[in-house]
Amino acid sequence: MHILILGGTGFIGSAVMRRLAGDGHAVTGLARTVAQARARWPQGRWIAADLAELQTAESWQPHLDGFEIVVNCAGALQDGLADDLAASQQNAMVALYEAAKTSGIRRIVQISARVDGGGADLPFLATKRRADTALAESGLSFVILRPALVVGRNAFGGTALLRALAAFPFVQPLIHAESPVETVDVEDVAAAVALAVEGAIPAGSDLELAAPERLTLAATLALHRRWLGLAPAPTVVVPAILGRAVTALADLAGRLGWQSPLRSTAMTVMEGGVTRRNDGEPAPFAMRTLAETLAAQPAGVQDLWFARLYLLKAPVIVTLSLFWLLSGLVPLADVERAASHLLPLLPPAAATAATLLSCLLDVTLGICVLLRPLARRALLGMLAVTALYLAAASVVEPALWLDPLGPLVKVLPSILLTLTSLAILDNR
Structure with a gap:
């Protein structure tokens, strides 16, 4: 099938592209900038477009011609110099659904999040919730997938921050150390997308994706620290006033275009924990635990370098x-x-x-x-x-x-x- 993947250069989107291409599908990635993606994966097809500028069904039509499936892996954490959540996560999606009705799109697979947990009223989750609702009411064939904290070989956003904190010298500094965390391997997310594309997951499904274990944030960091080959370190709880100062600076950096995972949205969501709903639909297959995910891809020295340098960038x-x-x-x-x-x-x-x-x-x-x-x-x-x-x-x-x-x-x-x-x- 011919599949358009929104956010194809992202952490989840790139894994989805690899999986679907490996399954024999003709995949095309859409993202704001695709020059590096073309160089890294020249056999793939790419469309350079900004979702924030695709606000009408007419603007979507040229990008949908010839495609049968759309997989939405795009997303942003917080408004900033480079991101407009209402435009990209809500308005662009509503316009996409309208365009899909007359473009021969057979199914839309949406990568979303749990939108009724901590920080549900924040723009990040509120815009996703409105887009999900609009998709469910559109009359289109759809599947919504809601992954927990996504981990994998590569790292971006929250995953990158976990590695950086795990590599912190002598101690593990943490805010919300006891918050519950559930994880899902990015390859398992890609596998679930593949099932949705093939029709193995019924239309109208709304599934949460997470491994069958619940850890604390401190335990999650400890596993990452061991994966990096570092000796165990005591957890130091960061005082609330210092945590607020860090998130305020990260929010300011976000306004300047830097996509820090330390922004207030991430901290608010983490305070309530990253977990499934008790009444959510079960995952379509058994997901790998965090320990299994890390063990399957042992860390190299480049991972340690990345982890140690990450917090030094700012x-x-x-x-x-x-x-x-x-x-x-x-x-x-x-x-x-x-x-x-x-x-x-x-x-x-x-x-x-x-x-x-x-x-x-x-x-x-x-x-x-x-x-x-x-x-x-x-x-x-x-x-x-x-x-x-x-x-x-x-x-x-x-x-x-x-x-x-x-x-x-x-x-x-x-x-x-x-x-x-x-x-x-x-x-x-």
Whole structure:
């Protein structure tokens, strides 16, 4: 069958694409950016489109031509610079259902979540609930799957955070350490989608997917820590006031386009636990436990590197931002003195103008690196500008390389920090 997978580049979506392609289906992934996906999986087909811009049935029609099944694996945790939950998780889905009625779509498989637990009124779950209700009332053939906490070989969002906390040195810092957690292997989610696509799961089914065990969040982290090959560590409960400060900063980062799993939505959901409803429909087959999932794919050194670097990304980006902001703002306290370094090359007026221009450039780069859509270009700009500054300083005042305070030598670590940021910038 010809299948369109929304969110095909995501953690769940990519697993679903691999499974359905392996089953012999012709799969096409739809996502906002697909350049890396095309490079990684050139045999697949891809459509670049933003769900937030597909708000009418007419806008969906060109993307649905030739498809028989739509699998919705797309989703976002919280509104931010790059995400509009009402537009992408609710309005776009309602428009899709309208378009599907006249496009030959035989079934829609929706990856949703438990929408009546902790944080049910938050936009994340409220928009999913409205989309699920609209699908159930649309008259279309559908299956809704509600996975618990999804784990797998790769990591994104909550899974990435679990690994990062598990790799924390000496202790395991936790908020809501005793919250109940149920997990499901991402490959089991893909297998359930395959059954829904093939019709083995009846139309109208609304299934929760989770392994037959319930752990505490602390126990879940302990299993991940053992998987990473680290010695057990005591759990340290993070004070509530510190937890609120962390989520406030994560929410701010979200507004700037950074999709942190520490945002308030995730913390609210986790406070109530990630579990199935007691009266929910059972899963179509026995799901693998977390221990079985981890044991099936032993961790390598790259997993440990990822886990240890994950929580360092934000401090590294902020440090670079402050470095460039201060380098642009400090000279403004005494522009004449700062401009004097350029007098061997430029007349006074031009030296002052060049100094002010460099200050503006530094401040601009320091701000832009905080905006996720601009971060990569800002980091590349930092490398280019640093090379220009070092070259100019070497011509104007080469003695600065031997200065006891090392004003030029100290720039070299900032270059390595910038390169490190580029290396760990991608989330998936």
